Each structure stands twice: as C-alpha cells, then as structure tokens.
Amino acid sequence: MTGETGLGMVAADAAAIPLAARTRGLRKVYRGTVAVDHVDLDVPMGAVLGMLGPNGSGKTTTIRMLLGLVMPTAGEVELLGHRLPDGAAAALPEVGALVESPGFHSFLSGRENLLRLAAAEPHLHSGRIPAAVSESLERVGLTGAANRRYKGYSLGMKQRLGLAAALLVPRRFVILDEPTNGLDPAGTREVRSVIADLHAAGTTVLVSSHLLAEVEATCTHVAVLNQGTVVAQGELAELLDSGNAGLLITTPEITLAVDALRDNRIPARAVPDGVRADLTATTAPAVVETLVRAGVPVHEVRRDRTGLEDLFARLTEDGAAAEAAEFDLALPIPEEAR
C-alpha cells in the first residue's frame, strides 16, 4: 500500500504511472478573478515534485484544491485514487499537509496543539496519541520548546510545528507549501533531510517553493506554474536536459581552454573566471579529459547551476518574475496570503 510498490510500477510501465494526485482542467475563479485555469497536474507515486512559480502563479490555490479545502470552479481532482470532494474522507488521512502559514492556537503549547490535531487524526489510535506527538516533535527538533506557548514561537519554530503536524502519522503523500519559509540555513537543511527520508521511505512529496536551489537539490520532478497554468512538468533531469546544460571550468588559461575544447568540437566560450563548455553533445568527463590532455590547469569544474534558473526564466517568460523569485530568497513573503 505504500509508495514502494508505486515506485516499482513507475519503472515497470511508464505508460500507466500510478499517480498520487492528478488534476484535469482545474479552474478557480475568486470573485471574477481567475486564480487558476486549465491546470492538469500529475504527481507520480513516489516522486518528490517541486512546484515552482512566481508569487501569484496559483501554487497555493492549486494545493488547496488538491486537498479539498477549496472547491474548484471547474475541473476534477483525484487524490490517492479518490475523486474529491467525495473521496476526501478516504484520501486525507493518508495525506499530511502544511499549507500556507501554519495554523495553531496561540494560547496552547506546541505539544497541546499537536495533541488537539492528533485527536482529529482518523488513523491514530487514542492510546498512541501522546507517543505520536512526542515522536513528531522530536523529528522536527521541537522537543525542547514543546511545552512553551505557541505565541512565543519564532517563525522557524512555527514552521517546524506545522511540519510536525503534517508528519503526525505515517503518510503516503505529504504536501508542503513553502516548508522552508522562515527557517534558518540549518532548518532548511533539516527540511531537506526530512524530505529525503520521506522519499527514501517511498512517500510521495509535493513541495511548493520559489527557492530554485531547494527544488533542484531535493526534487525528482518539477512542475512550473505561471499565471495560473502549468507551463511545464516532468522529471527534473529531463527538464534540465531540455535546457542548455553546461560545465563551468575555472582556469587561468582561458584562451588555451577555449581553443582546446573547440578543436574537439565542444562548444565553449569564455566567462569571467574561466570557460563554459556546452554539454549538449558531450559529457563532463569528456570535457575534463580534453582539457587535461591539452595541458590546461583545471582549478575547479562544476555543473552550470543556472540551468533551472534559466529554465524557470524562460518558462515564466519574463525575467522579472524569475528575479522576483530570486528576491524572495532574501525576503520570504508568504505566498498568496489571502
């Protein structure tokens, strides 16, 4: 019943990939404003899908419809094989979610807040509640602050508690809307490790984010939203390959390097600290071998990290949107705060 079988099936038959979530023709109109339109989203079982998009692109609205919180104006949603909204009772117990800013009672402690949510969890046996809550707090590193009032929590602690609530029970599908919002670098790393653990256990994960690096580091799949529609989706590797993959080589002998690569029919050009080699027709080891043979001193070789950013910029059509996403790195703003 878990994602492990799902993963196996992905490999076995790509034509009929089991999906953790699927939307068709999703449309939502808020008082005359179209928030989301024609969204056909597929979340493969066992995948870690990163949902990207500039602010106001419809990420949160899509997630809210995926969870049955918001009724779509048109279109259909399938969650773990159950049609929403009727199948919500069957699907939601197996789904953990952190949507928008975490919602807790400020006058209760973190533990009490979780106890309250645990009481509402269909899959949790009453006798298991205290243990499940403690484990969940432990998992997000809040054990020390568990008995403090939520009111006194920092933004990061609130976010962690939200994560703890989403992971109160083992889930088949976990949806995290901006999980690293407000977290310090250490917290961000921990979230990444949680996502990796979930992935390893076969859980399907959907992460919405505007932090491209985070998506690139943790996701197997990507869906890019812009202006309320999905402009691209698929496996991360495939999408990146469709873009312009490259290798950045730091070297003092820039001219020598460019010449050596071009002699071997590898497109290359000079960049500030070295050379950028195009990987469309070759592989990284081939590039390095060519340079070493030509006697070029190679100080550092790395993948051109701008791949997803380029892709994102191209898909969202205007560079300003990508810049806005970049800007959010420094100033996290809760998306689509309604």
Next chain:
Amino acid sequence: MDRKRTALTVAAAGTATGVVGLILLATPAGAGEQPPALPEISPEALVESVIKTEKIPAMSGAVEFTSDLGIPVPGLPQAGSGGEAAHVYTDGEGRARVSISQGGSERTIVHDGTTTWMWNSADRSVQKMVSGEHEKKTAEHKLADPATAAREFIGLMGKDSTITVDGTARVADRPVYQLVLTPKPTERTLLREVRVAVDSETRLPLRLEVLANGQAEPALRIGFTDFETGAQDASLFTYTPPAGAKVTESKPGDHKPSEAELKEKQNLFESIDGKTVGEGWDTVLVGKVPAELLTGEVKSGERGTTDPSRLLKQFGKEVSGPFGTGYVISSKVGTLLVTADGRAALGAVPQQVLVDALGAK
C-alpha cells in the same frame, strides 16, 4: 457543484422550518379556522342562559387584557409583555385563585372559602380578610374575571340595548356564540357595540370586546386565551403567607388599605368615590376628588405612579361651563371631567352628558 446544491438545500429547508415555526408561534390558536357550526340560538335565549349561569364550574384559564383607548390610563392592567395578564382558577365551589402579573410584580388573590388572601409581590404584603364575601374587589380583580365582568355588563345594559347573535367563533380554542349588544338610538354614548363571546357549552362569557364609534379594532378587550374546565389541584385554593411578608388583617367594613393600595389611591379613577347618574349606556359616575390630588400635594415620588394633577394638565383640555372651570380628558371609550372645585364625572359618553350630569347635582 453538488456540495453547493446541498448547501443551498440545507439552508432553504432549515430556514423555512424555523420561520414556519416562528409564524405558528405568532399565530393565535384557531386563527384562520372556519367558525364552528353550532345550533341556532335566539339572542333572548342566549342572554337568559348567560345570566342564569351564575355558578362558574371548576376551571383554569389565562386571561388577556388589551386596550387601545388613545391615552394611557393608570390603574388599568396593561397587556402583559409576551405573557398572560392573569390566570384564574376556581374549583366550582366558591374557592378561587387569581394571579395578576403587572410588569415585574405579581398579585395573587386566593379565596379559600372563608378567608381571602391578597398578596402583592411589589411590597411583599399580604392582606387577609376573614369573610365569606369580600365586598371590595379591586378593579383589577374584576377585570381579571371576564366571565363575571361580561355577565354583569349584560345584566346592566340588556334593556337599553339591541341584542343580536352574530354567528359563531372560537375563543381560547372553544366554540362560542358571538353576542352583540348595540346601544339603542336614544342612548348618548361613545360606544358602538359590545361583543360578548359566550361559550357554547358552559354558557360562560369567554371574551368581552368594547368597540367605540369609528373604530375597527376593539378599544378594550378582555378574554380568556386559555380556558379549561375540570377539577383543579386543591392546593391552589389554600394560602400560607411566606416568611417575611407583612400580613395585615381586616374585616369587611374596616378596610385598611395596604401600602400598595395607598399608592393606588393616587390613581384618579380609584379615588372618585361617588354615585351614578342615569342608567344604561349613558350612566355617568359623579363624585368628589380629594382636594390634595388636584393640588398635587400627594408625594408621587414612587415609581409606577403618576401625579394626577400633572396627568390632568398633560392630557386634559381646559373647559368651562355651568360647573365652573375644569379639565376634560377624552378617550375613545370614555370622558372624564374634573372641575376646579373637586367634582368629577366619568362615563362612556360625550362631554356634554357629563356636564349635564354635574349640573343635575
């Protein structure tokens, strides 16, 4: 979407149920029903059966009083806010209990056969009268008993009236005959007619309505809103004054007014202690008004009472005539004339009849 339709259905069904419930609560029982079919009866036979029925059977009933006189009248019970104005119980053997609620206070009158107890919650007083017949019934007490009030009225007015039976109706969910008394043309009165609803079974008047000239709605209405015959709990007709109540004892003849009744004395209507002039519809009550009432010397600081002299000036019109000068207060059903020298005349008549009555003195 399906859920939206469900939501609308739920809202519509629930709201409709609640609103219908509220409307049913607001609809008096029996409204809109066909008048009951009862055997024909001649007015004479009906009147006779009413006057003969002196004995009230064991019953309990709620009485409501409404008035639309055009001016506030102190001393008359107002319609209770959202409730009955009075509740009457009798055992058919002469024992009775009457509860009258007035604003936040209540009066209970219990007649246990030999003793009459009158409780007033406003000052926690109990007045005890050892006598089979207590002569001094208060105005409220009389009004609280529509059966007696209507029967007395029919007896008094019968010969000066044209009496008809105007079909049937339902009062307090019981089938009744509508007996209508219209003043004979020679009567000089403000009233157009008096309607008495007579219970078809017990022949007790269940409701009395007084209609003034030119008014569609009754100016006065007193009647049962609930009426049930049957044996009553005997404990209703015994009374033990509560601890801490002021109990005053009096025998008929040396009527000692209680504190609350003293207060009541300031009410103009109660203070006119006099005789009647004329008979029938144009009967006029003529008497003397205690002088201190007119000069306003009586302290009227207490809540719930009205200074009569101020009331006269507020609602009255200054008039003069053969009686000297004075004030006249007109309402839809009656007129009151108070002269400067302390004489007063009251009746359900135009002002001129009062002037004549005073002049006849």
Next chain:
Amino acid sequence: MTAMTLGEIQRPDARRAPLGRLLRSELRMVLRRPRTLILVGLLALVPVIAGIGIWIAADASANSGNSVDEGLAGLVDGNGLLLPVFALVIGLNMLLPLTGAMLAADALAGEAASGTMRTLLLAPVSRSRLLAVKAFGVATVTLFVVALMAFTGTIAGVILLGGDGMMTMSGTTLPLGEALGRILLTVLLVTVQVWALAAVALAVSAWTEHPLIVVVVALGVVILSGVLSAIPALDWLDPVLMTTSWMGIPEVIRDPLPTGTLTEGVLRAACYIVIGYSLALSRMLSRDG
C-alpha cells in the same frame, strides 16, 4: 530529525476520528482559551456581586424603613434561593448573550482567522462534523457557565441573604427541593435562550473570518429585537422576537408554574436554533477552507 517508519498506523481503515475524542479535545481547547476563562470567572462573580449589592441595599432600606421595590430584585432580600434566578435574569440582559456570541465567534470565525480550521479540515474532520463539534463546544460551555452562575448564586444567596425555602413571586413558599428544581429549570431555560442566540451567531461566524463582526452582529440582533419589542406599534412582532422569550424567564418563579409561556419561549428558541444551525451548516459546506 529521524526517518519515520511505516507500520505505525493503528487504525488503517478508519476514516473518521472517534467523535468522543474530538469533543473532549474541543472542550479542552475552549476551556483553556484565556478569553473564555476571564468571561467564565466574571460571570461566576455576577451572582456574588448582585448578592452583596442586595445585602447592602437591604441593610440601608431596613434603616430607612422603606423596602418597596418592584420586580425580582425586591423579592431577593431575605430570600437567598432567588438570587441565582435573579442573577441569571440579569445575566441574560447582556453578559450571557455576549458570552454566547463570543464562543460562537471563536468557534468558526476565530478558527478560520488563525488557520486552525484548515488544519482540522485536513485531518480530516468533515465539514458537517466540524460544525457539530463546534456547536457542541459552544453549547456545553454555555450550559457550564449558566450552571456555574446558578451554583455561585445559590451559595452566595444562602450565605448572604438566607431564607427558608424559596418565596415565589406569587407569594407562596417552595420547600428546598422544589426551589432547587426551579433553579435547575431556570438554568435550562436560560441556557436554551443563549443557545438560540449562539446559533444565530454561529451562522454569522461561518460566514466571516472576523470574530468581532460576529459579536457585533449578535449583539445587534439582541439590541434590535429589544428596540422592536419596545415599540408599541410593532407589538405584533413580539411573538417572533428572541428577546420576548428572555423577558418571560422571570415567570419561572411564579407559582403555579406558567408552563405555557415558558414552553413557548423554548419553542421560539428552538426555531432560532434550527435557522441558525442550518445556515451555518450551509455555509460550512460551501466555504473555502
């Protein structure tokens, strides 16, 4: 952060959390909210303060020899078992409706504003179930507050004002057992009336995310029906106004008990409860989480 293991699921086929567990959790939460606690404390003090006030006033009037007082207040002196009834009637003027409105406001609008309603919906708790749980919370806490007022009122009344049995407004004396029965009846009647207002408030609460709006609208309903019932020309409206039932509550200390008026009050409240809850349910089913 440790990886989670599958197989911890205890009730894998359950689609709903046990109702009793939800209700307990709701009550625990409501009774820990500081706002609720402050209001509960204040309301519990109302009968005590009223009792002390009457006690002092009685002393003063005993000196001046004048104790004529209209209505309920005048009967309470030396008649301590009436104090809880008096306090509840006073409370129904403003404080109890305010409590009902505030509880209803926090129940849905407050939870929507803080985002806690969303987390519950995701657990998942179905929308109709969530409304039922919330309605239960409001109703239970209301009953608790009213019963608490009656309790402190009875204690304060017996200690401060004394009295043997209960002297009714009709001038009869009820023995202790029957007097306590009347107090209990008052508790139930007052609770039902507060439920009616809370149901209307809950309907408003389902429509908004601003708890203050709920309180304002609910108190507006109370004030408006008070004004309407005070206008003689609109007397025909009285039977449908919520406050009509409230004004009938003091009837409970008449003897014999005027069951007609009191039953009518309960029925009227029931109508408002049906209207309020159906509107609230309707909105809960269609609102965005």
